[in-house]
Amino acid sequence: MMLELKGVHTHYGLSHVLQGIDLRVGKGEVVGLFGRNGVGKTTVIKTIAGWVPPSRGEVLFDGESLRGLAPDWICRRGIGLVPEDRRIFPGLTVEENLRLGQMQCPARSRAASRAQLDEIYQRFPRLAERRRQMGTTLSGGEQQMLAIARVLAGAPRLLLIDEPTEGLAPMIVEELFALIGQLAREGIPIVLVEQNVHRAVRLTTRYYLIERGQVVAQGDSSNDEGRAALLSRLSV
Secondary structure (H helix, E strand, O other): EEEEEEEEEHHHHHHHHEEEEEEEOOOEEEEEEEOOOOHHHHHHHHHHHOOOOOOEEEEEEEEEOOOOOHHHHHHEEEEEEEEEOOOOOOOEEHHHHHHHHHHHOOOOOHHHHHHHHHHHHHHHHHHHHHHOEEEHHHHHHHHHHHHHHHHHHOOOOOOEEEEEOOOOOHHHHHHHHHHHHHHHHHHOOOOEEEHHHHHHHHHHHHHEEEOOOEEEEEEEEHHHHHHHHHHHHHHH
C-alpha cells in the first residue's frame, strides 16, 4: 500500500475533527473522499500533508511513518498537495511559481528542469501563453491549473487534490476533470476531495464516505453499483 492512515485522530485546539480515520491508497489508484461540508475531508488531506499533525494514529507512506515531519519534508518524500485556496505566490510570474515547484527536486539538472517546464507547458498551453504574467492576475480556472502544474513540477509520487472545481465556470470544470482523468491514466495515485460527486466519482477507483470525522462507508466506485451505493448514501 502506498499510503495508509491507521486510527488517525486530529484536533484543532479543543475541536476533535478526525476521530479514528482508516484509509488506504494503492499504486495507481484514485481515491475519492466524499461527504457534506465540514465533516473533515480537508482535514484528512492536511493531516497527510503535515499541515495539521495527528494527535493519535499513524500516517504511513511507502510503509514509513510521516509522524513529526514538517510539510516541506513530506513534500520532498513525494506527496504533492493542491490546496483548496491554490496559494499562488504573489509578486511572482507563472514561470516563477513553476520553478518554485521544481525546487522539490533540487538534484535535477538545469537541462532537465527546462525540459520538464516544456512538458508542463505542453500539458497546460494557457500557462505557456501567460508564462510572464503575474500568477495572481490569472483567472480562477487558470490559477487552479497553475496550482496543479506547480505541484507536478515537483514530480510527486502521490497527489492530494482538494476541491479543485469550487466556484469555477462549467467549461473550466470540464477541463479540470479531464486533466485529473489524464493524470489518473498516467498512473499517478490521487486522493481527491470534491463536492461535485456525480462527476468526480467516475474518476475514482474507490471511495470513502466521511461523516463527523469518521469513515461511515467505503466501496468500489469503478462500477455502476459502487457509484450508485455512494450516491444513495449521500442522497444526491
